[in-house]
Amino acid sequence: MWRFASRGSGEGRLAEAWRAAQPFPHLVFDDFVAADALPALFAILEEEPVERYEGDIFTFEASAPEPHTEEFRTLRASFGNTLAPALSRITGKQVRSADMRAYAYRVGHYLLPHSDHQDGLGRVLAYAYYLPSPEPPEGGELELFRCRLAHGELVSTVTALLIEPRPNRLVVFDVSDVSLHQVREVLGGLRISLAGWFYP
Amino acid sequence: MTTLDELFASRIAVVVPEAVGPTLAAELRARLLRTGYTRYALLDRGSYDVLAGPDEPALITALTGIATRVTGRALVLAEARALRLGPGDYLLAHHDRLHDDHPVELMLDLSAASVPGAEVHYRQRGRAYFRFASQPGAVSVVERGPAVTCNHTYVSKRHAGASVVRLIVLLRDAEEVDRRREEAEQEVARLRAEIERLKR
Numbered sequence: 001m002w003r004f005a006s007r008g009s010g011e012g013r014l015a016e017a018w019r020a021a022q023p024f025p026h027l028v029f030d031d032f033v034a035a036d037a038l039p040a041l042f043a044i045l046e047e048e049p050v051e052r053y054e055g056d057i058f059t060f061e062a063s064a065p066e067p068h069t070e071e072f073r074t075l076r077a078s079f080g081n082t083l084a085p086a087l088s089r090i091t092g093k094q095v096r097s098a099d100m101r102a103y104a105y106r107v108g109h110y111l112l113p114h115s116d117h118q119d120g121l122g123r124v125l126a127y128a129y130y131l132p133s134p135e136p137p138e139g140g141e142l143e144l145f146r147c148r149l150a151h152g153e154l155v156s157t158v159t160a161l162l163i164e165p166r167p168n169r170l171v172v173f174d175v176s177d178v179s180l181h182q183v184r185e186v187l188g189g190l191r192i193s194l195a196g197w198f199y200p
Numbered sequence: 201m202t203t204l205d206e207l208f209a210s211r212i213a214v215v216v217p218e219a220v221g222p223t224l225a226a227e228l229r230a231r232l233l234r235t236g237y238t239r240y241a242l243l244d245r246g247s248y249d250v251l252a253g254p255d256e257p258a259l260i261t262a263l264t265g266i267a268t269r270v271t272g273r274a275l276v277l278a279e280a281r282a283l284r285l286g287p288g289d290y291l292l293a294h295h296d297r298l299h300d301d302h303p304v305e306l307m308l309d310l311s312a313a314s315v316p317g318a319e320v321h322y323r324q325r326g327r328a329y330f331r332f333a334s335q336p337g338a339v340s341v342v343e344r345g346p347a348v349t350c351n352h353t354y355v356s357k358r359h360a361g362a363s364v365v366r367l368i369v370l371l372r373d374a375e376e377v378d379r380r381r382e383e384a385e386q387e388v389a390r391l392r393a394e395i396e397r398l399k400r
Contacts, residue, residue, distance in 0.1 A: 056293045056321065056351035108317070108356055112290060113243040139357075145243060157243040180244055185288075185357050 001037045002082045014090045023146035023160035026173035033168055044071045045102055057112040061104040076100040093124050095198035105140055105191035111183035116175045123175045123197040131192040132167035138188035140165045145180040165191050211343045212271055213330040219339040225310045229365055232282050245295035249284040267304050267371050270341045275371035285364040291352040293323055300346045303372045308339040310365040318364045319353045
């Protein structure tokens with residue numbers, strides 16, 4: 001299902017692109033899922049319930065941290081098993097598994113700036129895969145910030161890059177103290193994604 | 201036996217509507233604007249305009265009177281500031297300070313018009329237990345426990361031109377303020393003595 005570089009093919013270029021990416025290491029893959037595999041993917045997602053989550057930094061709908069259906073669990077495992085070996089080689093960070101939740105950002109939903117990095121959680125790489133939407137979203141871009149640290153504290157945060165949530169696009173990015181990013185408010189339509197982290 | 205929940209519920213958190221009228225609110229907004237706000241934009245914590253120590257003694261005295269009537273405590277000003285939030289602005293809970301002496305916090309909504317979704321949330325262990333919705337002229341009175349944090353929710357960009365203005369006043373028991381002043385004076389004296397010792 002997942003169209004990712006097979007061992008060796010283009011990994012050197014991807015590793016270079018990873019290291020050179022600004023404001024922090026990231027990669028963007030378009031046409032990530034074969035078109036003829038999308039209906040099967042949607043069929044799995046349709047069975048996975050989502051509910052509204054609200055905190056001081058987010059408002060969105062999402063599936064539960066642990067999937068309800070065996071099919072979604074299998075999808076999660078297949079995603080992690082397929083990508084982890086190649087991403088380990090490309091990023092130089094050893095990862096073995098991934099978690100996965102489905103997200104629906106409706107009008108007015110957002111995820112404010114944060115780094116994903118928390119001691120003890122073991123998040124090494126973050127990812128988001130944008131699904132084709134029946135109502136293409138307006139807004140909802142992934143925004144990456146350039147941060148400056150002084151004595152371990154953030155002292156400056158500046159917008160550096162906007163990544164559109166284009167359908168069938170995968171974004172993978174580094175998790176660190178300075179991997180500050182946000183999902184901009186969705187101003188129209190519906191933004192559907194699968195997202196999570198890779199772990200050692 | 202008093203349960204933690206009973207202790208939790210016993211704290212005061214109320215909204216007093218129509219504490220100031222629209223004419224006075226407009227005058228106050230104009231004075232704050234003339235004094236000048238400073239932009240805060242460390243985006244992992246907040247995005248807003250702030251004015252520390254607004255020179256509004258009559259208003260603060262009147263608000264202190266409201267807090268005294270609501271709480272039955274003899275309170276004096278500890279600090280005050282004004283916040284202004286426009287579309288896209290917010291202030292996160294982890295940017296707020298914890299207080300261990302149960303101060304009373306007043307939040308006066310000086311906005312010209314109500315802004316849907318622009319709320320202040322008081323949280324206990326992450327859970328929002330008191331919400332102060334956008335309500336021009338109203339003031340919230342909250343006794344803050346030691347684990348209480350506060351966040352100002354994201355102001356949607358769908359409300360172009362929205363402006364949320366809040367005057368925040370922190371009040372402490374008069375005895376507590378005296379105790380803190382005494383401690384501060386002792387610390388200054390200790391530092392002066394240390395400097396003199398180092399000079400010798």
